[in-house]
Amino acid sequence: MRIYRISGLTFILFILVFLAILIVLFILFLPLFIIIFLIILIIILSFIFKKKIKNFIRNLRKKKIKIEYIDSKGDISIHFPKRIPIENEEANSNIINIDENLKPFILYLKKKGLEIKEDGYYFKGYKVYPIYKKSYPLNEIIKLEYPEDIDAVILGLKGEVYEPKFLYLIPKEFLKNRMSLDEIKRFKIDL
Structure with a gap:
């Protein structure tokens, strides 16, 4: 049975190589970690703001008004969706x-x-x-x-x-x- 001792210059080289490998792996996987983090953040935010987003979209649909300009007579016609009552x-x-x-x-x-x-x-x-x-x-x-x-x-x-x-x-x-x-x-x- 052999016993290996890491000391002196060999120990320092071993730590430097290990740190260099860690830095290279970090640089290679950094974009992957950023993408995963962003996906998780988007999912969490979508759960938090899901109701607010639905209400915002529903209000946009309710307030949609179509305006047409007719050149020949200079008339403007406004089309309201069925959901908006026209009030007097x-x-x-x-x-x-x-x-x-x-x-x-x-x-x-x-x-x-x-x-x-x-x-x-x-x-x-x-x-x-x-x-x-x-x-x-x-x-x-x-x-x-x-x-x-x-x-x-x-x-x-x-x-x-x-x-x-x-x-x-x-x-x-x-x-x-x-x-x-x-x-x-x-x-x-x-x-």
């Missing part, structure tokens, strides 16, 4: 201080019989406060925030803001800040 300026002028997102919901209710007066909104004899929720909550409890000077809340659920699938007219006597879907179902309006 006179109808919008009557809407009392309400959130911008609820204006299409109020215009929908106006078609169904909502009356707009100076002191508020009236629907089927009740002074109402409109609330719209895009979807059912996971725990099936809906949080309702409303002013005290109303007689009822009109709640739109699911569908689009300008055409909800379900409407509920909940009188003030039965209103709570948090209501379950079972409590709300008995106030459904069939229109």
Whole structure:
């Protein structure tokens, strides 16, 4: 059995060769590591921002407007997609201080019989406060925030803001800040 001793100049040469091999391998595999790192970073960021990206793309699709210029008469024609309701300026002028997102919901209710007066909104004899929720909550409890000077809340659920699938007219006597879907179902309006 032989015993090898690395000492002195041989030891230094061995370390230098080992370091040189490590540096060459690092330089060769550096682009591969950078590509793998970038791919992992893109995947992580896509999971984080997936919902924001979908909402951004959905909003771009909703707001797409096609404008055509016709030379012969100088007319301009504007084509709106089917999803964007075309609103009348006179109808919008009557809407009392309400959130911008609820204006299409109020215009929908106006078609169904909502009356707009100076002191508020009236629907089927009740002074109402409109609330719209895009979807059912996971725990099936809906949080309702409303002013005290109303007689009822009109709640739109699911569908689009300008055409909800379900409407509920909940009188003030039965209103709570948090209501379950079972409590709300008995106030459904069939229109």
